[in-house]
Amino acid sequence: MATHASADIPPGDDHRALIEYIRPRPDETRWREIPWQTDIRDACRIAVETGKPVFLWAMNGNPLGCT
């Protein structure tokens, strides 16, 4: 897992630099490239329409939010 170097952290009260430091980088958010549905009902309806099976990622909390 990639980590930030201490040198990356901005000094003082630059809120934009702090936000940039805290927010995930593109290499940390590739999982968002998957077109996740958020409700099994919707996924099953789309599965009927497309003829594809459903892939469910189930975690405590919510895998797409705080987990």
Added chain:
Amino acid sequence: MTGRESVFSDPTIIQLASERFVPVAENSSALERQADDKGEFFRHVVEQGHYGGRTFPTATRQGSYTFLPDGTFLASINSVDPERMAGMMREALARLERADDLGEPSPVQLAEAGPDADLYPADGLVLEATVRDLPRPDGTPTDGKWNIDYVWLTRDEARSLVPERVSVGEHREISWPIVRRLARFHLRDYVRGEPFNWSERAIRHGELATEVVDVSGAQVCLRLTGAVRLQDEVEWVAPEDGETKRYDCGFDCTVQGEAIWDAGQEEFTAFEMVAVGDRWGTNQYNFRYDDLGPAPMGIAFVLAGRSPSERTAPHCLVTWRPPEQRARRPSRVSVAPDEYFG
């Protein structure tokens, strides 16, 4: 959350999930208990999977499952190894292609709509919150983990952040229900996992304010400032040894940021806010046992997008029970809408 950066960032998994399946992500702990057709459907699927029938050390059914829309189980796994995950997905596709030795559909089929509350404030203010440890003063490295959550404010609450007169220098104290919501449910240490909500008594200090710093046509630029101190003794009984665990926990932070309010559209077109300070202690599920602090942590709040995944409810907010059941099981990690919105 390790799965995000291991399995679900792997190009093969992204391709398989996106092209060969209909991918969906949901809260396992909710589905395990949900008393409706969706809960029954979920339990039919997962009881045929990797944790089927298991009750010890936990009864969790977390993991990845493949199935047909009628609930016919194909394959499952709980792994952060991309190769093992890809193997499971290919096994599911092979079973489907062979169309033999498949199990039974779920006896309970999904209704078109369920009792889940649609509380998403489409015309309000939805923020994506990211939490991450900040560099330690002594140079101790952090583990790089981060986590996200969503903050929901109604349209009226969003408007209430703006001073009544939009002239440079005008100032407004943010109302207590909003300060309380941010403090109890969003200024938490969820870097490594799910924390308890803060109790009301944990809010030792809380003030947030906005000030107009620029006006350009309908665009009103606001500065956000504030400070929140949270501290409480948290206890729980550990299921593994039956012992009561007690920890002093806290987060003492300052808040700063900037936002753009479009007075014509009556909506925020930009929102950047960060809470920075020291956190300490641990909860049952946020895995800070080896890192009790105090140590610096930051939470960044920005406008969320509009994709389905960015409509994910705030972690603490129970939307998945019928209204009459939402307050039945008060929990330290989840609250009913009335308690969230105040």
